[in-house]
Amino acid sequence: MYISPMLLHKSDEAFSDTDFLTEMKLDGIRLTLSKFDGKVKIYTRHKNEVTAKFKELHSIDIPDGTVLDGEIIVTDSKGKPNFEAMMERFQSYRSVHKIQYCVFDDLYYKHENMMYKPLTERKALLESVLHTDDRIAYVQHIEGHGSQYFDLIKEQGLEGIVLKKADSKYRPGTRSDQWLKVINYQYENIWITGLRKKEFGLLLSFEDGSPAGLMEFMKPSDRKKLYAEYKKHIRTETDDFIYLDPKLKGMVKYRNLTKKGYLRIPSFEKWTS
Numbered sequence: 001m002y003i004s005p006m007l008l009h010k011s012d013e014a015f016s017d018t019d020f021l022t023e024m025k026l027d028g029i030r031l032t033l034s035k036f037d038g039k040v041k042i043y044t045r046h047k048n049e050v051t052a053k054f055k056e057l058h059s060i061d062i063p064d065g066t067v068l069d070g071e072i073i074v075t076d077s078k079g080k081p082n083f084e085a086m087m088e089r090f091q092s093y094r095s096v097h098k099i100q101y102c103v104f105d106d107l108y109y110k111h112e113n114m115m116y117k118p119l120t121e122r123k124a125l126l127e128s129v130l131h132t133d134d135r136i137a138y139v140q141h142i143e144g145h146g147s148q149y150f151d152l153i154k155e156q157g158l159e160g161i162v163l164k165k166a167d168s169k170y171r172p173g174t175r176s177d178q179w180l181k182v183i184n185y186q187y188e189n190i191w192i193t194g195l196r197k198k199e200f201g202l203l204l205s206f207e208d209g210s211p212a213g214l215m216e217f218m219k220p221s222d223r224k225k226l227y228a229e230y231k232k233h234i235r236t237e238t239d240d241f242i243y244l245d246p247k248l249k250g251m252v253k254y255r256n257l258t259k260k261g262y263l264r265i266p267s268f269e270k271w272t273s
Contacts, residue, residue, distance in 0.1 A: 003069075009177045009180050023139050024162075025162045028074070029086060030069075053093070068105070103138055114170070159184060160181060187251055190250060191205045191209075194242060205246060212262060215266040222271065232247075249271070
């Protein structure tokens with residue numbers, strides 16, 4: 001049974017409000033898991049069925065008529081979610097990475113629709129009935145204290161936090177301001193050293209000249225300056241890219257570094273030159 005997941009709005013800042021529950025934001029892939037007529041089905045948020053990819057979850061101990069919402073993760077040697085390793089596991093049956101399904105909501109329980117009930121009631125039930133092991137975990141929460149929790153997340157270099165209105169109902173397929181995410185962005189000064197020709201994208205380099213990856217996010221006002229300036233700094237070009245001397249400098253925000261040392265999901269913040 002597929003249910004389109006309830007989505008998160010972005011919040012620029014964490015806040016402390018006892019009307020909200022605070023959870024850790026996990027760096028993985030959002031999946032819903034259901035069990036009806038004794039058969040487990042697993043779906044991505046875009047309704048792609050991926051049941052066959054995660055055979056270790058087929059024998060999960062939940063009652064018939066249950067639908068769970070959560071995030072599937074792979075952790076590194078320090079116990080932190082590793083998104084690259086998760087993608088390797090998701091894309092290849094040969095991957096040896098062990099996954100864990102981290103459950104934060106129950107949408108149906110024993111054929112009863114739970115979505116109209118308050119979040120606190122859904123989570124209390126979930127925590128009391130979910131049988132956890134190395135394959136499945138319950139996502140803990142605290143009441144309020146979002147700002148303090150976010151400070152701890154930053155200290156540990158984790159993804160961020162989620163703030164959810166304690167009395168919120170589950171609204172399938174909607175992006176509600178009752179569910180908010182606060183991302184622990186990192187910031188870096190970079191050089192723009194190339195432009196992709198066919199589809200917007202910028203090659204980035206760190207200040208020491210080493211490659212920092214490809215950026216696809218830049219506001220129109222910042223692109224205006226880019227297009228006015230870049231022709232002065234063209235070094236060479238190919239069918240796909242125009243390469244620039246390192247003269248255009250800016251600051252970007254990003255999630256973390258990839259295994260190759262590139263910026264993950266960089267987004268332009270401001271010009272610094």
